[in-house]
Amino acid sequence: MPPSFTCVIKTNNNPEQKKAVKFLNGLSVNVSSGDLSRDLLSGAPLAALNHLLFRCEPEEKEISGGRRGPYGL
Numbered sequence: 001m002p003p004s005f006t007c008v009i010k011t012n013n014n015p016e017q018k019k020a021v022k023f024l025n026g027l028s029v030n031v032s033s034g035d036l037s038r039d040l041l042s043g044a045p046l047a048a049l050n051h052l053l054f055r056c057e058p059e060e061k062e063i064s065g066g067r068r069g070p071y072g073l
Contacts, residue, residue, distance in 0.1 A: 013021070041049065055063075060070040 044052075055070045057069050060068060
């Protein structure tokens with residue numbers, strides 16, 4: 001691509017994705033502690049952290065009935 005090339009991509013999210021993004025954008029994060037991950041995930045059980053960090057494509061497809069892959073909003 002030549003220098004200063006610009007590409008604009010438009011996407012459409014389904015209502016579930018829009019709701020999830022709106023929720024994430026509305027999170028109030030305490031940055032004074034210096035540890036965002038601890039603040040955001042406080043109280044989450046280890047099984048939930050395992051799900052968030054290490055779920056592979058086939059596992060996510062199985063648990064969602066084939067509707068989404070990992071990290072889908």
